[in-house]
Amino acid sequence: MASSILVGAAVCIILGIGYVVWQLFPGTPLPGYPHVASSRWRIFGDGLTILRIAERTRESSIAIFNLNTKLGTAITQLLLTHGPPMITVDDPREVEDIVMRRNKEFDHSWYTMQLFNRPFPHATISQHTTPALKAQKRLWTDAMSPDFLKRIVAPNLQNAAGQLVELWTIRAEQAAGTPFKVSADFHSTALDAIWTALLGSKLGVLQSHIEKSRGVPSTLDAETLSTIDAVRFVVEKGNAMVATALNSMWPPLAFFILQFTPTYRQFKRLSTEEVQKVMRRAYQRFLALADAKGVAGVGDSDEHDTCAMDLVLRRQIMTARKTGQPPLDPTRDPQMLDELWMLLLAGHDSTANTLSWFVKFMALNQEPQSQLRRALSAAFGNEPFPKLPSANAILEADIPYLDAMMEETIRVAATSAIINRDVLVDTEILGKRVPAGSILFLNLRIDHTPYPVDESLRSATSQAAQAKRTRGGFDGESGRDIEKFEPRRWLTKKADGEEVFDAYSLPVLGFGGGYRGCFGKRLAMMELRIIIVVLILNFEFLPLPEELAGLEGDEGVFRRPQKEYVRLKKL
Numbered sequence: 001m002a003s004s005i006l007v008g009a010a011v012c013i014i015l016g017i018g019y020v021v022w023q024l025f026p027g028t029p030l031p032g033y034p035h036v037a038s039s040r041w042r043i044f045g046d047g048l049t050i051l052r053i054a055e056r057t058r059e060s061s062i063a064i065f066n067l068n069t070k071l072g073t074a075i076t077q078l079l080l081t082h083g084p085p086m087i088t089v090d091d092p093r094e095v096e097d098i099v100m101r102r103n104k105e106f107d108h109s110w111y112t113m114q115l116f117n118r119p120f121p122h123a124t125i126s127q128h129t130t131p132a133l134k135a136q137k138r139l140w141t142d143a144m145s146p147d148f149l150k151r152i153v154a155p156n157l158q159n160a161a162g163q164l165v166e167l168w169t170i171r172a173e174q175a176a177g178t179p180f181k182v183s184a185d186f187h188s189t190a191l192d193a194i195w196t197a198l199l200g201s202k203l204g205v206l207q208s209h210i211e212k213s214r215g216v217p218s219t220l221d222a223e224t225l226s227t228i229d230a231v232r233f234v235v236e237k238g239n240a241m242v243a244t245a246l247n248s249m250w251p252p253l254a255f256f257i258l259q260f261t262p263t264y265r266q267f268k269r270l271s272t273e274e275v276q277k278v279m280r281r282a283y284q285r286f287l288a289l290a291d292a293k294g295v296a297g298v299g300d301s302d303e304h305d306t307c308a309m310d311l312v313l314r315r316q317i318m319t320a321r322k323t324g325q326p327p328l329d330p331t332r333d334p335q336m337l338d339e340l341w342m343l344l345l346a347g348h349d350s351t352a353n354t355l356s357w358f359v360k361f362m363a364l365n366q367e368p369q370s371q372l373r374r375a376l377s378a379a380f381g382n383e384p385f386p387k388l389p390s391a392n393a394i395l396e397a398d399i400p401y402l403d404a405m406m407e408e409t410i411r412v413a414a415t416s417a418i419i420n421r422d423v424l425v426d427t428e429i430l431g432k433r434v435p436a437g438s439i440l441f442l443n444l445r446i447d448h449t450p451y452p453v454d455e456s457l458r459s460a461t462s463q464a465a466q467a468k469r470t471r472g473g474f475d476g477e478s479g480r481d482i483e484k485f486e487p488r489r490w491l492t493k494k495a496d497g498e499e500v501f502d503a504y505s506l507p508v509l510g511f512g513g514g515y516r517g518c519f520g521k522r523l524a525m526m527e528l529r530i531i532i533v534v535l536i537l538n539f540e541f542l543p544l545p546e547e548l549a550g551l552e553g554d555e556g557v558f559r560r561p562q563k564e565y566v567r568l569k570k571l
């Protein structure tokens with residue numbers, strides 16, 4: 001009896017192990033897709049090759065789309081472990097079509113969600129598109145409206161840009177023509193900017209750097225300094241954890257292990273405490289205002305809002321009052337807390353890295369830099385140093401070369417190089433059958449001439465979009481020398497000879513697109529515009545020595561230059 005139990009247990013264990021091992025091999029490839037045939041019989045399939053390339057290049061997008069590059073083909077299938085088919089699409093027109101126009105067939109992917117749903121399970125980025133998600137998104141939509149951003153947020157962005165000029169004036173003097181690293185300064189600028197945009201209060205990271213660089217004692221009080229330390233800890237560790245999960249074979253397993261570490265526990269505790277502190281003050285302020293002025297006096301006007309969080313809190317409090325419900329405590333609302341941190345994390349690293357790319361492009365492209373400075377000087381005149389046109393003036397000015405420079409920076413930087421989509425229904429991409437349940441890896445980098453694709457294999461919407469590109473897109477002037485940094489590809493001349501910016505020159509992929517496209521795109525574009533104008537008016541970006549000039553990237557959550565340096569001359 002005992003021996004038959006033992007035999008039964010042994011058989012179960014062997015079958016269990018066999019099942020797990022079988023799961024580690026890729027499933028049967030879909031018919032008709034280019035793939036690496038030998039990977040079918042390898043544990044983790046293409047996985048180890050992908051990890052090796054990612055480790056060597058530090059760019060996961062190069063690794064993921066390696067097969068497309070090797071075969072010169074727009075669509076392939078990756079063979080990893082047993083599970084849903086993984087399909088790579090490396091064709092800007094089709095990627096644009098999938099994210100912009102085919103939202104009923106494709107949704108935000110669980111592949112992305114698994115990177116965020118352990119630390120921030122209630123944030124929108126951690127959810128599929130459901131009615132509950134749509135309601136949560138609606139709460140925040142007005143905080144990104146052009147009018148709200150312009151009135152409430154833009155002046156703070158201009159303030160951060162001014163402080164960056166102050167800091168770099170000191171750095172330029174100290175460096176005396178030698179290169180210095182920019183990454184930390186851009187992260188501080190972006191963190192100050194996004195903290196104030198979302199939470200209203202001033203964070204003061206740049207001010208602390210300015211005082212440190214001058215060698216003077218800090219004027220910031222102890223509470224502010226401890227908040228700065230806590231916030232920097234949370235954003236640094238948050239980004240590092242997501243990057244670790246992203247570059248691991250199994251993100252959920254990576255997070256499962258990470259959550260037992262003291263760092264993770266400190267990350268969760270500090271992230272909750274710091275936002276709760278600010279939120280509690282805002283909440284009390286609105287309750288007092290509602291008591292003093294009544295619901296009608298506060299409810300529909302944003303005159304008391306200082307940031308995005310205020311707008312959301314005010315509406316929640318007023319809705320509760322109107323319906324006679326007891327006031328809810330937003331400091332205990334996990335959706336509010338997770339969303340705010342998600343926005344802080346997504347919003348600061350992305351913008352900081354894009355600025356690091358921008359200054360790199362300026363150092364390597366002296367003529368476009370001079371041309372931009374001429375266009376900005378013509379628009380804003382010759383103010384004394386530091387040249388700080390008002391935020392409003394910067395946002396209102398019509399400067400086609402500036403628009404073109406920003407679009408080209410976003411294209412070549414590819415700060416976010418890959419996005420994923422879940423396939424909701426059986427469908428087709430570029431003539432290939434794509435079963436529901438597959439996962440798409442979409443290449444957002446536009447750094448090579450697209451691989452040849454038979455036009456008739458493209459979707460009807462993709463063909464229609466191309467027909468509207470009057471200048472031919474990739475087949476026209478805009479697509480020439482696509483691997484080069486050339487802002488002029490985004491400019492065209494009207495019949496009367498006036499030069500104008502043409503946003504439809506090429507597909508625009510830097511922020512993804514469609515309903516699940518970047519939520520903070522308007523804020524990001526505003527921030528980039530203000531900081532770029534202020535930097536170009538105040539500094540000349542001198543050429544970098546050969547060893548610091550390379551354009552290699554480093555991909556974590558967002559892509560940044562490996563060599564983030566500038567050599568500055570104060571103007």
Ligand code: HEM
Binds near residue numbers: 350416521
């Ligand atoms: C240059 C700066 C930025 C770049 C390049 C960038 C890029 C992206 C990309 C590519 C996506 C994925 C879109 C898709 O799947 O179609 C995304 C999503 C997102 N971004 Fe940004 N982003 C930037 C700035 C910001 C800022 C400033 C914020 C916040 C204020 C933000 C918040 C978000 C959020 C919340 C999502 C998820 C949207 C959803 O799940 O529906 N981003 N971003």
